[in-house]
Amino acid sequence: MNRQKFSGVKNSFLQRRYAVSLGRRYVLAAASVVLFSVLGCSQVNTNTSALAQPGLSQPEPSLQKKTVVIDTKIVDANNKFGFKLFSEIAKPDINAKNINVSPTSIAIALAMTYNGANGSTQQAMAKTLELQGISLPELNSAYASLNKQLQNPDENVQLNIANSLWVNQDISLRPDFVQTTSNFYQAKVTNLDFQNVTATSTINDWVKDNTKGKIDKIVDKIEPNQALFLINAIYFNGKWSQEFDKSQTKPQPFYTASGQQKQHPMMSQTGEYRYYENPQFQAVSLPYGKDGKTSLYIFLPKQNSNLKAFSENLNAENWEKWMSNFSKREGAISLPRFQTNYDITLNDTLKALGMGEAFSNKANFSGIGDNLTISQVKHKTFIDVNEEGTEASAVTSVGIVATSLREPQEPFKMIVDRPFFYAIRDNQSKNIWFMGVIVEPA
Missing domain, CATH: 2.30.39.10 (Alpha-1-antitrypsin, domain 1)
Structure with missing residues (x-):
């Protein structure tokens, strides 16, 4: 290998620094999407109406504006989950192709889904997400604090996290689930006529806007039995x-x-x-x-x-x-x-990590509605690293159907x-x- 250009680094290095030029910012964007649908012609429980009308405005999150302390247990859980996920993905042949995943994006999407899980389904998800011993109130408060603490960490670095909940206007969800996603994850909640031809573009426009155009589409079509979409977007702009x-x-x-x-x-x-x-x-x-x-x-x-x-x-x-x-x-x-695109369906990966029940007819997501099960988890990413900075994006979709010195x-x-x-x-x-x-x- 030709490495002569570095031969003089020992003698000349300490006297030499390259000038730092200030250029345009680069963008790192990540988006996670959770898609929920209802088995056959059945509907989510309509006994209680979670959403009153399309475009429902959201209450301000009930978070105290004090100095925020990060719950290290949640960060540790996210990182443990991320490494488990990455290892499972890389297991077949790590040298086969480029891999790029956003463990935080996936974890946030699944954490919001986890709020609607009960019984053994909740236990299986807790094991996979490394959430054993962490209560739901603790989990949600920790994510709210993490979101608040990590946004805009530097005057030259912007970080924004956005969530949204898009619900078929014919569907009623559990009020507690909607309130949790709104208050702790600051999700924008909107009722939408999924049969309207503009519904897909409305959702995709939100995704595009919250990823600064780096992700322009997450929903290709809306099936007749679709109940809702839960979307997370992470945007990073730095140099x-x-x-x-x-x-x-x-x-x-x-x-x-x-x-x-x-x-x-x-x-x-x-x-x-x-x-x-x-x-x-x-x-x-x-x-x-x-x-x-x-x-x-x-x-x-x-x-x-x-x-x-x-x-x-x-x-x-x-x-x-x-x-x-x-x-x-x-x-x-x-x-x-370097620049690379990555696309993977995570069903088998998450099943291997212990979440199999969440994909089966035994799934219990009664905290969201009746007769729901995860149908598909997809993850797509893009990353570009060059002289000025880093540009990256990620999309995760979870489809749910009902069955010193x-x-x-x-x-x-x-x-x-x-x-x-x-x-x-x-x-x-x-x-x-x-x-x-x-x-x-x-």
């Missing part, structure tokens, strides 16, 4: 704390898992980074915004290792151990510009020229927004 100098981007070899060499634009930068290295991998944190409260983490397996070996050790316990070992260190990094160290060199793992993490709450692997930058 690197230190942007990559475009003049330093040069074609360099990238080696795929099969050993094939492909020329690809590689961005280069030097500076002081939070960095960690062990016999298995190198890892670096590339921060966004002025305060670096959110970062892109790159994990590059060593030449004597690979993504498969790395993924076998990737879990919440090891992740926290690795995070605690990052420390400031001078160095140089070469990172490929240190010794001086030499500058590191990190050439990301082979398959690697990445994660986008909020460094204050420790919440992980995105994670994935790149086996071949597009």
Whole structure:
């Protein structure tokens, strides 16, 4: 591999810094959708009317405007669930294709669904989502606090979380369920005539608006037995704390898992980074915004290792151990510009993680309505990383039918020229927004 461009880094590095140019912001958007429908011609219980009229305006959330303290149990649960989910997805062949998922987006969508689960269905979902021992009031309050705390973490970083509940005008839901999604998840609740040809575009326009156009469609068509759509959108707009100098981007070899060499634009930068290295991998944190409260983490397996070996050790316990070992260190990094789309149906994955009952006729979502079961969970994502920042989006659809001090160290060199793992993490709450692997930058 040609790495002569880094040969002088030891002697010249400490005197050299690339200028930081302020450019346009990049966007990271994630959206999660929960689709509910009713088996056959049956309806959700109409004894109590949860929604009075289309376009129902929402009450203000009953949250006290005080200093918000993040419930670490919920963040820990989200991250544990995220790593379990990722490992199950990657199990068949992690080197087969690029993977990109938003565990937070999926977790929020399923948490709102979890509010309507009862009995053994609730227990199965709690196990899968790592929510054992956490009551519903505690869960919902924690998500409300997380939402409030994490929005707009930096003057140069915007983060917005939006939820909405779209209900067929012929359907009545449990009032408690609607109130919970409204008060704690700040969901916009709207009655809609699902038979009207404009219903699909109305829902998709909300998705497009709340992802700044990065996701323009989540509903292709509305089936006659559809009851409701529950949608979550996450929007992140930030720029690197230190942007990559475009003049330093040069074609360099990238080696795929099969050993094939492909020329690809590689961005280069030097500076002081939070960095960690062990016999298995190198890892670096590339921060966004002025305060670096959110970062892109790159994990590059060593030449004597690979993504498969790395993924076998990737879990919440090891992740926290690795995070605690990052420390400031001078160095140089070469990172490929990469862009990838990802599409997966998560039914089998969630069943393997213990949620099988929620997909069966035994499902109990009586907290939402009668005779409901999950029919399909789909997840689609997009991510683009370049010199100015990161742009990404994710869509998750869940269909429901009824049945310190240190010794001086030499500058590191990190050439990301082979398959690697990445994660986008909020460094204050420790919440992980995105994670994935790149086996071949597009």
